[in-house]
Amino acid sequence: xxxxxxxxxxxxxxxxxxxxxxxxxxxxxxxxxxxxxxxxxxxxxxxxxxxxxxxxxxxxxxxxxxxxxxxxxxxxxxxxxxxxxxxxxxxxxxxxxxxxxxxxxxxxxxxxxxxxxxxxxxxxxxxxxxxxxxxxxxxxxxxxxxxxxxxxxxxxxxxxxxxxxxxxxxxxxxxxxxxxxxxxxxxxxxxxxxxxxxxxxxxxxxxxxxxxxxxxxxxxxxxxxxxxxxxxxxx
Amino acid sequence: xxxxxxxxxxxxxxxxxxxxxxxxxxxxxxxxxxxxxxxxxxxxxxxxxxxxxxxxxxxxxxxxxxxxxxxxxxxxxxxxxxxxxxxxxxxxxxxxxxxxxxxxxxxxxxxxxxxxxxxxxxxxxxxxxxxxxxxxxxxxxxxxxxxxxxxxxxxxxxxxxxxxxxxxxxxxxxxxxxxxxxxxxxxxxxxxxxxxxxxxxxxxxxxxxxxxxxxxxxxxxxxxxxxxxxxxxxxxxxxxxxxxxxxxxxxxxxxxxxxxxxxxxxxxxxxxxxxxxxxxxxxxxxxxxxxxxxxxxxxxxxxxxxxxxxxxxxxxxxxxxxxxxxxxxxxxxxxxxxxxxxxxxxxxxxxxxxxxxxxxxxxxxxxxxxxxxxxxxxxxxxxxxxxxxxxxxxxxxxxxxxxxxxxxxxxx
Ligand SMILES: Nc1ncnc2c1ncn2[C@@H]1O[C@H](COP(=O)(O)OP(=O)(O)O)[C@@H](O)[C@H]1O
Ligand SMILES: [Mg+2]
Numbered sequence: 001x002x003x004x005x006x007x008x009x010x011x012x013x014x015x016x017x018x019x020x021x022x023x024x025x026x027x028x029x030x031x032x033x034x035x036x037x038x039x040x041x042x043x044x045x046x047x048x049x050x051x052x053x054x055x056x057x058x059x060x061x062x063x064x065x066x067x068x069x070x071x072x073x074x075x076x077x078x079x080x081x082x083x084x085x086x087x088x089x090x091x092x093x094x095x096x097x098x099x100x101x102x103x104x105x106x107x108x109x110x111x112x113x114x115x116x117x118x119x120x121x122x123x124x125x126x127x128x129x130x131x132x133x134x135x136x137x138x139x140x141x142x143x144x145x146x147x148x149x150x151x152x153x154x155x156x157x158x159x160x161x162x163x164x165x166x167x168x169x170x171x172x173x174x175x176x177x178x179x180x181x182x183x184x185x186x187x188x189x190x191x192x193x194x195x196x197x198x199x200x201x202x203x204x205x206x207x208x209x210x211x212x213x214x215x216x217x218x219x220x221x222x223x224x225x226x227x228x229x230x231x232x233x234x235x
Numbered sequence: 236x237x238x239x240x241x242x243x244x245x246x247x248x249x250x251x252x253x254x255x256x257x258x259x260x261x262x263x264x265x266x267x268x269x270x271x272x273x274x275x276x277x278x279x280x281x282x283x284x285x286x287x288x289x290x291x292x293x294x295x296x297x298x299x300x301x302x303x304x305x306x307x308x309x310x311x312x313x314x315x316x317x318x319x320x321x322x323x324x325x326x327x328x329x330x331x332x333x334x335x336x337x338x339x340x341x342x343x344x345x346x347x348x349x350x351x352x353x354x355x356x357x358x359x360x361x362x363x364x365x366x367x368x369x370x371x372x373x374x375x376x377x378x379x380x381x382x383x384x385x386x387x388x389x390x391x392x393x394x395x396x397x398x399x400x401x402x403x404x405x406x407x408x409x410x411x412x413x414x415x416x417x418x419x420x421x422x423x424x425x426x427x428x429x430x431x432x433x434x435x436x437x438x439x440x441x442x443x444x445x446x447x448x449x450x451x452x453x454x455x456x457x458x459x460x461x462x463x464x465x466x467x468x469x470x471x472x473x474x475x476x477x478x479x480x481x482x483x484x485x486x487x488x489x490x491x492x493x494x495x496x497x498x499x500x501x502x503x504x505x506x507x508x509x510x511x512x513x514x515x516x517x518x519x520x521x522x523x524x525x526x527x528x529x530x531x532x533x534x535x536x537x538x539x540x541x542x543x544x545x546x547x548x549x550x551x552x553x554x555x556x557x558x559x560x561x562x563x564x565x566x567x568x569x570x571x572x573x574x575x576x577x578x579x580x581x582x583x584x585x586x587x588x589x590x591x592x593x594x595x596x597x598x599x600x601x602x603x604x605x606x607x608x609x610x611x612x613x614x615x616x617x618x619x620x621x622x623x624x625x626x627x628x629x630x631x632x633x634x635x636x637x638x639x640x641x642x643x644x645x646x647x
Contacts, residue, residue, distance in 0.1 A: 048524070048525060050521065050524050050525070069529070070524045070525075070527065070529075070530075071527045071528070071529045074525070074526065074527030075527060079525065079526075079527075080525040081525075082521055082522060082525055086519050086521055086522035086525075087519075087522070088514075088515050088518040088519055088522065089518060090514075090518055091514065091515065091518065095511070098511065099511060099515050099523075099526050099528075100526055102508075102511075102512070102526045102527055102528055103526075103527040147526070148525070151526065151527065
C-alpha cells in the first residue's frame with residue numbers, strides 16, 4: 001500500500017532521515033519504534049508532505065506522493081494524528097470532528113462516520129459541545145484519533161498516541177486501535193516509544209535509530225529479540 | 236471589604252500617590268508664566284493629585300479584587316459566569332430582536348433627528364465599523380496579526396481619487412474597483428508573509444503599511460505627494476441634484492447599507508467552510524495541514540477578504556472627505572482599527588461594532604474636554620484591557636458550558 005524508498009529529510013542543514021526504506025501492506029498494523037529524536041515523527045511528516053524529503057520516493061498505491069501537496073495526500077486517504085494530539089482547543093468536540101471531514105462533501109457519509117466514532121468513543125458524544133481544550137488528556141487523544149477517522153483514511157498514521165497518558169487509558173486506546181484495524185480494514189502505521197505495547201498490537205515492526213532503520217521483523221520476533229529487549233523493552 | 240484598610244494597603248496607596256505626584260509634577264505643579272518670566276508653583280494641585288491618587292488606588296484594587304476573587308474559590312468559574320451574563324442576554328432571541336429593532340429605527344431616523352455634523356461623525360464611525368469587521372477576519376478569525384491594515388484603506392481611497400481624477404470614473408464604478416485592488420494588495424502582502432507568525436508577521440505588515448504610505452507621500456507624479464488630492468466628488472444618483480446636506484445624508488445611508496452588507500457577509504463567513512479553516516488555522520497549523528487544509532490558500536483568502544473591506548471603506552472615506560492625503564493613512568490608523576478589534580473581543584461581530592462606536596465617537600464627544608480627551612481615551616483603553624482582557628463581548632465559544640465541567644471532569 002505504501003512504499004517508502006530511501007528517503008532523506010533535512011531540517012535546514014540537519015539531516016533527520018538518512019535513507020529510510022519501508023513497506024506497508026494493505027490492512028496491516030505496522031509499528032515504528034525508536035528512542036526520542038530517532039526521526040519517527042519526521043518519517044510521518046515526510047509521508048504527509050509537511051516535511052519534504054530532499055531525496056527518495058514515496059508511493060501510495062502506486063502513485064508517487066513525495067512531491068504532492070499535503071491536501072492532495074490527505075485527499076488520497078492518508079491521515080495523520082500528530083504527536084501531542086494537537087486538537088483545536090477553542091473549537092468544540094463537534095467542530096473538531098467536522099474539521100476532520102474538511103475535504104469531504106458527502107454529508108450522509110460524514111453523518112455515518114460521526115455515529116461510528118461516537119460508537120468507538122462514547123465519552124466524546126457526551127462532550128460534543130465542550131471546547132476541545134477542556135478535555136482530559138485521554139479524551140483529547142480520543143478526539144484526535146476520531147478527528148482523523150472523520151477523514152475516512154485508508155492509511156492512518158498515529159504518532160505516539162500513548163504520550164503522557166495513564167496506563168489504563170493507554171490500554172483502552174490501543175484496544176480501539178486494534179478494533180479500527182479489524183473492523184474498518186484501515187491500515188495503521190503506529191509510531192511509538194512504548195515499544196512493548198506497540199509490538200503487542202502490531203503485525204510487523206521497524207526499529208529506528210538516528211535516522212536509520214536498524215531492524216525490521218514480525219512483531220513477535222522483535223518482542224523476542226535480545227537487542228530490542230535490552231534497548232527498548234527495558235528487560 | 237475591611238481588609239482594604241489594613242496598614243499594608245494604606246502603604247501601597249501612599250506609594251501610589253507619591254508616584255503620581257512625581258509623574259504629574261511637571262504639568263500639574265510647575266507653570267512658567269512667560270509674560271512675567273516667573274515660575275508659579277501650584278502646590279494645591281499637588282495635594283489634589285496626591286489625595287486623588289490615594290483614594291483611586293483603593294478603588295482600583297477593590298475592583299481588581301472583585302474581578303479576580305480570592306484564590307480559595309475556583310476563579311475560572313466565577314469569572315466565566317459573570318462574563319457570560321451579558322453574552323447570555325445577547326443570545327436570547329427576544330432581547331436580541333428588540334435591540335436590533337431599536338437600532339434599525341434609530342439608524343434610519345438619525346439624520347432627521349440630529350445635525351449634519353452629527354451625521355458626518357456617524358458616517359465616520361460606520362466606516363470604522365466596516366474596517367473593524369474587515370480586520371476582524373484577518374486578526375480575529377485567522378489569527379494573523381496585521382499592523383499594516385491601513386495600507387488597504389489607502390489603496391481604496393487612492394484608487395477612487397486617482398481613477399476619478401484621471402479617467403473621470405464615478406463612485407459607483409470605483410467602489411468595486413477599489414475593493415478588488417485592495418484584495419489584490421492583500422494577496423501581494425500575503426505571499427511574502429505566509430511563513431511568518433506572531434511578532435514577525437506584525438513587524439512585516441507594519442513595514443508594508445509604511446511602505447504604501449511613503450510611496451504615496453513621495454511619488455509626486457503618481458499621487459500628488461503630501462499635498463494630496465482634492466475635489467473628489469461625493470456619490471450621487473445620476474440625474475438628481477443634491478445639496479451638500481442631502482449628499483451627506485445620502486452618504487450616511489450608503490454607509491449604513493455597506494455596514495449591513497459587511498455584517499451579513501462576515502457573519503456568514505464565520506460559519507462557512509473557509510471560516511472554520513481560518514479558526515482552525517489560528518489554533519493549530521500542523522493539525523490543520525494534517526486535516527487537508529490548504530494553508531497557503533486559506534491565509535491568502537483571509538488577507539484578501541480582509542483587505543476588500545478596507546478598500547471599500549477607503550473609497551467611502553475619499554468620497555466623504557472629498558480630499559485625501561497620505562497623512563490620513565498613518566500607523567495610528569492601523570492601531571486604532573486594531574484596538575477596535577481587540578477591544579471588541581476578537582472574533583465577535585457585535586463586540587467589534589460596539590467598540591468601533593465607542594472608540595470613534597468617544598474622542599469626538601470628548602472634544603469638550605479638549606486637551607484631556609486623548610488622555611481620557613487612553614485611560615478608557617487601559618481600564619478596559621485590565622478589567623475585560625477578553626474584550627467587550629467575549630467570544631461565546633470560550634464560555635461554553637463551563638459550569639457542568641467541574642463535576643464531570645476526571646483525571647487521566
Ligand atoms: N522542526 C525541526 N527543526 C530542526 N530539527 C528538527 C525539527 N524537528 C525535529 N528535528 C530533529 O530531527 C531529529 C528527529 O526528530 P523527530 O522526528 O521528532 O524524532 P522522534 O519523533 O523520533 O522523537 C531530531 O534530532 C530533532 O532534533
Ligand atoms: Mg516524535
